Amino acid sequence: MIGYAFMGRAHSHAWRTAPRFFDLPMAPEMAVLVGRSAAAAAAAADQLGWREVETDWRRVLERDDVDLVDICTPGDSHAEIAEAALEAGKHVLVEKPMANTVAQAETMVAAAVEARRRGVRSMVGFTYRRVPAIQLARQLIADGRIGEVRQVRAQYLQDWLADAEAPLSWRLDKDKAGSGALGDIGAHIVDLTQFLTGQRFAGVSGMLETFVTERPVAESFSGLHGTGGSERGPVTVDDAALFTARLTSGAPAVLEATRYAWGRKNAMRIEISGTSGSLAFDFEEMNVLQFFDGTEEARTGGFRRILVTEPDHPYTGHWWPAGHGLGYEHGFTHQVVDLVEALAADQDPAPSFEDGLHVQRVLDAVERSNAETHRWVQI
Amino acid sequence: MIGYAFMGRAHSHAWRTAPRFFDLPMAPEMAVLVGRSAAAAAAAADQLGWREVETDWRRVLERDDVDLVDICTPGDSHAEIAEAALEAGKHVLVEKPMANTVAQAETMVAAAVEARRRGVRSMVGFTYRRVPAIQLARQLIADGRIGEVRQVRAQYLQDWLADAEAPLSWRLDKDKAGSGALGDIGAHIVDLTQFLTGQRFAGVSGMLETFVTERPVAESFSGLHGTGGSERGPVTVDDAALFTARLTSGAPAVLEATRYAWGRKNAMRIEISGTSGSLAFDFEEMNVLQFFDGTEEARTGGFRRILVTEPDHPYTGHWWPAGHGLGYEHGFTHQVVDLVEALAADQDPAPSFEDGLHVQRVLDAVERSNAETHRWVQI
Amino acid sequence: MIGYAFMGRAHSHAWRTAPRFFDLPMAPEMAVLVGRSAAAAAAAADQLGWREVETDWRRVLERDDVDLVDICTPGDSHAEIAEAALEAGKHVLVEKPMANTVAQAETMVAAAVEARRRGVRSMVGFTYRRVPAIQLARQLIADGRIGEVRQVRAQYLQDWLADAEAPLSWRLDKDKAGSGALGDIGAHIVDLTQFLTGQRFAGVSGMLETFVTERPVAESFSGLHGTGGSERGPVTVDDAALFTARLTSGAPAVLEATRYAWGRKNAMRIEISGTSGSLAFDFEEMNVLQFFDGTEEARTGGFRRILVTEPDHPYTGHWWPAGHGLGYEHGFTHQVVDLVEALAADQDPAPSFEDGLHVQRVLDAVERSNAETHRWVQI
Amino acid sequence: MIGYAFMGRAHSHAWRTAPRFFDLPMAPEMAVLVGRSAAAAAAAADQLGWREVETDWRRVLERDDVDLVDICTPGDSHAEIAEAALEAGKHVLVEKPMANTVAQAETMVAAAVEARRRGVRSMVGFTYRRVPAIQLARQLIADGRIGEVRQVRAQYLQDWLADAEAPLSWRLDKDKAGSGALGDIGAHIVDLTQFLTGQRFAGVSGMLETFVTERPVAESFSGLHGTGGSERGPVTVDDAALFTARLTSGAPAVLEATRYAWGRKNAMRIEISGTSGSLAFDFEEMNVLQFFDGTEEARTGGFRRILVTEPDHPYTGHWWPAGHGLGYEHGFTHQVVDLVEALAADQDPAPSFEDGLHVQRVLDAVERSNAETHRWVQI
Structure with missing residues (x-):
């Protein structure tokens, strides 16, 4: 998970709690929390229940033990992270709004379409x-x-x-x-x-x-x-x-x-x-x-x-x-x-990146x- | 009062009831009800508490015992009746919408402005x-x-x-x-x-x-x-x-x-x-x-x-x-x-005809x- | 109608208004208002729409032009007035509570039962x-x-x-x-x-x-x-x-x-x-x-x-x-x-005096x- | 924790979640879940996040790694478990109603008073x-x-x-x-x-x-x-x-x-x-x-x-x-x-066992x- 402010706390709670009340077909593991400051990220990881910490999100994409990237940063960074993650074969959950511009959203959709062919999935976080x-x-x-x-x-x-x-x-x-x-x-x-x-x-x-x-x-x-x-x-x-x-x-x-x-x-x-x-x-x-x-x-x-x-x-x-x-x-x-x-x-x-683009x-x-x-x- | 459908019933009730609960400075008298069919108007007048009946609203404007005309007809007739009534020196209460077109409303305002100089008053019925x-x-x-x-x-x-x-x-x-x-x-x-x-x-x-x-x-x-x-x-x-x-x-x-x-x-x-x-x-x-x-x-x-x-x-x-x-x-x-x-x-x-025009x-x-x-x- | 405070105003409004909105089989006439002070009662009668005034309710019971007595006084006088009215052959509407004691309510029921045999009707005013x-x-x-x-x-x-x-x-x-x-x-x-x-x-x-x-x-x-x-x-x-x-x-x-x-x-x-x-x-x-x-x-x-x-x-x-x-x-x-x-x-x-008694x-x-x-x- | 039905699920969620949103002065560890059937309890422990399982609550009281016993069973067993736990020096949280009879509640209060002298605390679960x-x-x-x-x-x-x-x-x-x-x-x-x-x-x-x-x-x-x-x-x-x-x-x-x-x-x-x-x-x-x-x-x-x-x-x-x-x-x-x-x-x-007794x-x-x-x- 990248980012640990308001949305990061909500997402962490969800990852922790879902398997306790629902019979999930796969058991999520909360592997790595990413934040720019190592110290602050470590404190957050400890509080929110993440096993490890990284300060550069690119490093996470290289890890084999990460299957899904959950993007909780402000909207201006969504496109870059999401596209790289999909490229790296990681499923992506990105908080709404999906992007700050239509152009960004369009490149994200292109990346999602391409990744989908490889079985790599993507979703926008319209939780309501x-x-x-x-x-x-x-x-x-x-x-x-x-x-x-x-x-x-x-x-x-x-x-x-x-x-x-x-x-x-x-x-x-x-x-x-x-x-x-x-x-x-x-x-x-x-x-x-x-x-x-x-x-x-x-x-x-x-x-x-x-x-x-x-x-x-x-x-x-x-x-x-x-x-x-x-x-x-x-x-x-x-x-x-x-x-x-x-x-x-x-x-x-x-x-x-x-x-x-x-x-x-x-x-x-x-x-x-x-x-x-x-x-x-x-x-x-x-x-x-x-x-x-x-x-x-x-x-x-x-x-x-x-x-x-x-x-x-x-x-x-x-x-x-x-x-x-x-x-x-x-x-x-x-x-x-x-x-x-x-x-x-x-x-x-669902909702797909196409939904988010619209x-x-x-x-x-x-x-x-x-x-x-x-x-x-x-x- | 001209017209005795839904709005006419509401207005009649108001004229009957206001002096019973409020100390009015003048005692309204419910003189004449106007409707196109004499028989139907008479039945309505009886039910609603009006003393007399007319089938032509122009005749009412000639009467000395009428000080105020209350217009409860559909909007297309408002302008003609209101202008004639003001011209005849009768105060006018006209149901909303004041008119069906801006042009009608403008001539009504002109009539109201002119009448006001003679102490003849006008009001639009936005009762809410x-x-x-x-x-x-x-x-x-x-x-x-x-x-x-x-x-x-x-x-x-x-x-x-x-x-x-x-x-x-x-x-x-x-x-x-x-x-x-x-x-x-x-x-x-x-x-x-x-x-x-x-x-x-x-x-x-x-x-x-x-x-x-x-x-x-x-x-x-x-x-x-x-x-x-x-x-x-x-x-x-x-x-x-x-x-x-x-x-x-x-x-x-x-x-x-x-x-x-x-x-x-x-x-x-x-x-x-x-x-x-x-x-x-x-x-x-x-x-x-x-x-x-x-x-x-x-x-x-x-x-x-x-x-x-x-x-x-x-x-x-x-x-x-x-x-x-x-x-x-x-x-x-x-x-x-x-x-x-x-x-x-x-x-x-208030609201004045100017308010109604706007x-x-x-x-x-x-x-x-x-x-x-x-x-x-x-x- | 006897009494013209809060309840008297509500009852007067009802007598005035009912025939305007409902097709009543008989036309109520608001004949006499009774109050202890002649002057105050006259002012109230004028305000509320009653034709005449009396200061002694017993006088009303002697009148031929009164068919129904509407009792709006405090509860301690209900029994005496209601019983006398029924005795005099007047229908009675009495405000709730019907009486101040069970004993009073029982004598009222006895009077109502007796009057009912003569076609004289009675009702308690539970308007809710x-x-x-x-x-x-x-x-x-x-x-x-x-x-x-x-x-x-x-x-x-x-x-x-x-x-x-x-x-x-x-x-x-x-x-x-x-x-x-x-x-x-x-x-x-x-x-x-x-x-x-x-x-x-x-x-x-x-x-x-x-x-x-x-x-x-x-x-x-x-x-x-x-x-x-x-x-x-x-x-x-x-x-x-x-x-x-x-x-x-x-x-x-x-x-x-x-x-x-x-x-x-x-x-x-x-x-x-x-x-x-x-x-x-x-x-x-x-x-x-x-x-x-x-x-x-x-x-x-x-x-x-x-x-x-x-x-x-x-x-x-x-x-x-x-x-x-x-x-x-x-x-x-x-x-x-x-x-x-x-x-x-x-x-x-309904509700009858028996209901009121209960x-x-x-x-x-x-x-x-x-x-x-x-x-x-x-x- | 003893019992894992409706209340057990709610309590487990609370123990898991509290340290994630609040800065607790001590870190709770979810040590042992107790249930009569070993298999069912094991499945529940896995679902709810408890480390180990016991089928006899008395065995839990002998463990050094248990400081607090959370009783989520039906009311008829509360007194026996709570008293034994307090006796064994374990803090006790007992679901409401504290007991099924006043007599049981009284012996529980006696046990709580005695335990309190030893620094062993007790609480009733009126969560509202x-x-x-x-x-x-x-x-x-x-x-x-x-x-x-x-x-x-x-x-x-x-x-x-x-x-x-x-x-x-x-x-x-x-x-x-x-x-x-x-x-x-x-x-x-x-x-x-x-x-x-x-x-x-x-x-x-x-x-x-x-x-x-x-x-x-x-x-x-x-x-x-x-x-x-x-x-x-x-x-x-x-x-x-x-x-x-x-x-x-x-x-x-x-x-x-x-x-x-x-x-x-x-x-x-x-x-x-x-x-x-x-x-x-x-x-x-x-x-x-x-x-x-x-x-x-x-x-x-x-x-x-x-x-x-x-x-x-x-x-x-x-x-x-x-x-x-x-x-x-x-x-x-x-x-x-x-x-x-x-x-x-x-x-x-709070609420104390005395509150529960009342x-x-x-x-x-x-x-x-x-x-x-x-x-x-x-x-």
């Missing part, structure tokens, strides 16, 4: 797909329970930048992060829309906004955010991204991602209205799926609050009894399960639309 | 402004409790056309209704955004969609909708309207109006994020305002579910004790109260944007 | 039965949608006495009010439990508590509560009442009524678990009924939030389109509708249980 | 205390944010026995489980009431009910419940338990535990009303604490939905960013953290009250 309620939503849509998709409305609302004095981090630096709310959280609702509907985005009209253009430089980091000092630096990414869109079927969609919505901590919401029903999800209640069945008689019709913790719900039978909810990190554990099962079955895991193209289209007075951009 | 929770939201924003407005997200979701067999009515006929979801319900969230923020829309990029282009012709009407027969006719208005926008301050906004969201019956929702807090409202819980105070310490911060039924909340002290909620029609009663108080004080009631311009801009591949349209 | 969601719950239970009733849990939580400085009123005086939270609000959940299940309470073990035993004497009243002065007087009723119970089927129930639950404004909640499903209601969301169907497959099972505003829901088709909720006073209007329809059909309206017996059993160290009291 | 929202509630009450406790209402509602064909398990056998809903889930709300208020129960009036007295014998178990066969056996425990109570301060409380509430999967709810505010919690939304501050001005007062995931909330800073919720098992991990920290600091962890006394008082016609039983 693995929330049980989202999987159930996907099943219900695939089963025709809401009919044809008519409309999508999705929001990803956070508030950790609503305070104008919240400090800078690499997530606010375009060179490192590629974009702001758009790529960091908007990418999730783009992916989920495509995953749930089984369609792709066909065009967008987008708007980006940076509310606070200068922030204190962080003095130290604890977890995701850090605390600020007196020096100030520029914010080079968007704080909010909003766009209308059409899916390939022509269905209209409206999406918003922002880190400025006071009181919304991690409100990733998606609602899909079909010809015969609706589904709604909010990550702030991640164990719940709302389902309205339009074929029900009106007298007893209503959104059902499905607590997605039953034994026959996706993944949940491996955990606790009904009503005993799961948390954020379970998505990562399920990702490991699905990845290992795909590798053992000699199949391509998300990247949507993000790019939003940026271009915004740059050209919100004009419509076909994808 | 008079929901106590909305008034409280306005007060809190004006008091600076959420700081400066950063972003607006608003939705008006209904599902009464989600069934493709729901019948045609005048609301689906562009000639009568002007537009579909856009003008019928989108107008409300446009008005509320402007009312709550104290700003106007500066530009939009919009998308309209008609999902079902042909529907059964209604054989009979009961209330709003009617039941369908075997003949079919064309739907000439939009079923859904979505748009991104900017307010005059530059704040981004995203709005959606649809009658196709299964399970959402009357979900008029608006959430406003400011620099120091947020407010959220959903008409399906019309007695509640959600308020997040970003200046609160994080440990005890959270959206407060304010039950807007306290004696010191707007309007509610005239009704019942705390926790005893109000219903849909109370907005109309409050509208009568505010209108009568303004007339008695010789002041202009809403019309926003709707028009959305339609033009949609017609021109969703391009940005400045207002 | 007329909330559409409650009527729907009753229908679903009667239709077997939750199977046999297993358990009932009900709460009526308010907070208007949570402030120890909230002033005295007649509602805190045992002589006037009979009891405190127990009779004022506990009576409602007792009645609803019996109404919804179709059963009666068979026994209870109860506990009463008075948290604040002395309060400021109110200087003036506005609406329900008033504001306090410096003088203090004793609170002679309970502030909270809680009891376990069994219904006639043996089903266990647990009930709580309190005016001390900070933040709960009018949270009248009832949840009924049956052998095949559950229903839950909270008056703070009065237009919603929660329904869980245990026969549904577990994968899509969940509490359905039924917005009880559809045309085919009880009463609601006479009001507004789906999603346009009703308020507190609609229960009173529906009560008038049901009462007038019963009288026109020469049938006994509620009184439950309240009395709770008081006796509390007085005797919470022992079990058979009813 | 370790949910961050519950810890926050405790802090707010201790800080005086709701004033003095006036009333408690608590419910623990499940529905896994609502289906009359759900099979027997040891949890329905009085010899193994001690009691049914009362001890299994009622014990949790008894403990939480005492933990949150800092008070003990002083007396109760209780009612127990067994709705289904015979059930299919389970053929196989998967997780908690199993699936039924054709043979039938008796249910010897309660299905539901309800009781009114008083705390030592005299504050009234009402509690209900049931496994028959269709649709409620794991609704452990507690609401505490104080003299100046209220707190409410529902495990089905375990990352949320509802807080009403009665000192707030009424205009903006409302229950705050605190998402207890902020860096300065209890435990949560060690996990994920704000809004990224935790799940059921985190309570167990926090329990390990608190236990290890107490041991390292040479302090007694819970047992409350359960026993409910059973005695039920047996004697619900009479009041002083504790």
Whole structure:
């Protein structure tokens, strides 16, 4: 695994935990953690449960005891590492967003296509797909329970930048992060829309906004955010991204991602209205799926609050009894399960690099639309 | 009062009820109800509590015992009636949308401006402004409790056309209704955004969609909708309207109006994020305002579910004790109260025809944007 | 109508409004309002829409133009007025609680039984039965949608006495009010439990508590509560009442009524678990009924939030389109509708004085249980 | 660790995970798993991450490399194992309910008191205390944010026995489980009431009910419940338990535990009303604490939905960013953290065996009250 910040901790937990609750066809071993500082990486490896440490990721690719590389670094390094790893015959799991530009994503796809021929697999880490309620939503849509998709409305609302004095981090630096709310959280609702509907985005009209253009430089980091000092630096990414869109079927969609919505901590919401029903999800209640069945008689019709913790719900039978909810990190554990099962079955895991590239193209289209007075951009 | 369908019933109830719960400075008398069929109008007048009946609205304008004309007809007749009434020296309350076109709205404004000089007043019926929770939201924003407005997200979701067999009515006929979801319900969230923020829309990029282009012709009407027969006719208005926008301050906004969201019956929702807090409202819980105070310490911060039924909340002290909620029609009663108080004080009631015109311009801009591949349209 | 405080206003509104929205078989006329002070009663009559005024209720009973007496006074006068009215051949609607003691309620029942033989009808005003969601719950239970009733849990939580400085009123005086939270609000959940299940309470073990035993004497009243002065007087009723119970089927129930639950404004909640499903209601969301169907497959099972505003829901088709909720006073209007329809059909309206007596017996059993160290009291 | 069913899996996860997210002062080693069948225990040890296996728990007590014994067996064996372990100088963590009878709990307390003198520590596993929202509630009450406790209402509602064909398990056998809903889930709300208020129960009036007295014998178990066969056996425990109570301060409380509430999967709810505010919690939304501050001005007062995931909330800073919720098992991990920290600091962890004994006394008082016609039983 390369990188050991927020995402590295989540991935490590998943690798440790998956075999304890699921009967995996192969037993993952947590071999090497890579970090630039040997000392810091060693401390992290000890804390997170990795056997060894490297400071240069290229060295890992030379090792025979490494079959899979898990890339948890900022987006600007994804392409180089992923391509080298695939070239070296290592399976690759790369955190989202897959890349910072469409061009990078395209070369990554080319590398993945080529590697696939050699049986070397690749996957992008859109873990929210693995929330049980989202999987159930996907099943219900695939089963025709809401009919044809008519409309999508999705929001990803956070508030950790609503305070104008919240400090800078690499997530606010375009060179490192590629974009702001758009790529960091908007990418999730783009992916989920495509995953749930089984369609792709066909065009967008987008708007980006940076509310606070200068922030204190962080003095130290604890977890995701850090605390600020007196020096100030520029914010080079968007704080909010909003766009209308059409899916390939022509269905209209409206999406918003922002880190400025006071009181919304991690409100990733998606609602899909079909010809015969609706589904709604909010990550702030991640164990719940709302389902309205339009074929029900009106007298007893209503959104059902499905607590997605039953034994026959996706993944949940491996955990606790009904009503005993799961948390954020379970998505990562399920990702490991699905990845290992795909590798053992000699199949391509999903989402593929092609899926990741398409998300990247949507993000790019939003940026271009915004740059050209919100004009419509076909994808 | 002219017209006695859904809106006419709501207005009649308001005229009857306002003086019973509020100490009005003038006592309204419900003089004449106007309808094309004398028999039907007489039955309605009897049911709704009007003293007399006319079949030609022009005759009402000649009467000395009529001071105010309340226009509850479809939008295509608003301009003609309102202008004639103002000309005749009658105060005018006109249901929203004020008109079916910007041009009509402009002549109405001209008439209103001229009439105002003679002390003749005019008002548009955006009754959702008079929901106590909305008034409280306005007060809190004006008091600076959420700081400066950063972003607006608003939705008006209904599902009464989600069934493709729901019948045609005048609301689906562009000639009568002007537009579909856009003008019928989108107008409300446009008005509320402007009312709550104290700003106007500066530009939009919009998308309209008609999902079902042909529907059964209604054989009979009961209330709003009617039941369908075997003949079919064309739907000439939009079923859904979505748009991104900017307010005059530059704040981004995203709005959606649809009658196709299964399970959402009357979900008029608006959430406003400011620099120091947020407010959220959903008409399906019309007695509640959600308020997040970003200046609160994080440990005890959270959206407060304010039950807007306290004696010191707007309007509610005239009704019942705390926790005893109000219903849909109370907005109309409050509208009568505010209108009568303004007339008695010789002041202009709000929203003015100018306010209505601006809403019309926003709707028009959305339609033009949609017609021109969703391009940005400045207002 | 006798009395014109909080309840008098609600009843007047109902008498005025019912014929406007419902096709009543008889047209109610609001003849005489009775109050002790002629001047105050006249002002109230004018405000509330009554034709004439009397200061002695006995005079009303002599009038030929009065067919029905609506008693809205405090509980201590109910028996005397109701019995005299029935004796005089007037139909009677009496506000709940029907009486302050079981003995009074028994003589009232005797009078009602006797009057019924003469075609003179009587009814107790448990208006919460007329909330559409409650009527729907009753229908679903009667239709077997939750199977046999297993358990009932009900709460009526308010907070208007949570402030120890909230002033005295007649509602805190045992002589006037009979009891405190127990009779004022506990009576409602007792009645609803019996109404919804179709059963009666068979026994209870109860506990009463008075948290604040002395309060400021109110200087003036506005609406329900008033504001306090410096003088203090004793609170002679309970502030909270809680009891376990069994219904006639043996089903266990647990009930709580309190005016001390900070933040709960009018949270009248009832949840009924049956052998095949559950229903839950909270008056703070009065237009919603929660329904869980245990026969549904577990994968899509969940509490359905039924917005009880559809045309085919009880009463609601006479009001507004789906999603346009009703308020507190609609229960009173529906009560008038049901009462007038019963009288026109020469049938006994429900709830009867016998129903009211049984509620009184439950309240009395709770008081006796509390007085005797919470022992079990058979009813 | 002794036992490896549902609780054993949760405890194993906690021992594995705690050192990965928290800086523990001592590093736990997962030495020996004990189970009656060597083969099954070996498979479980492999799955759950234990180094070795024993089939006789007494052998573990003789080992020098075991410092702490974690008892996850059914309640009937707790006393014997715990006392022997303490005698052998091993610290003890015992799952709740601590014992099946008061007598057993008393001898366990005697053993714990004696062991404590030797520096040997003991703790009962009421893990719900370790949910961050519950810890926050405790802090707010201790800080005086709701004033003095006036009333408690608590419910623990499940529905896994609502289906009359759900099979027997040891949890329905009085010899193994001690009691049914009362001890299994009622014990949790008894403990939480005492933990949150800092008070003990002083007396109760209780009612127990067994709705289904015979059930299919389970053929196989998967997780908690199993699936039924054709043979039938008796249910010897309660299905539901309800009781009114008083705390030592005299504050009234009402509690209900049931496994028959269709649709409620794991609704452990507690609401505490104080003299100046209220707190409410529902495990089905375990990352949320509802807080009403009665000192707030009424205009903006409302229950705050605190998402207890902020860096300065209890435990949560060690996990994920704000809004990224935790799940059921985190309570167990926090329990390990608190236990290890107490041991390292040479302090007694909480809840103590004395706390467990008091819970047992409350359960026993409910059973005695039920047996004697619900009479009041002083504790």
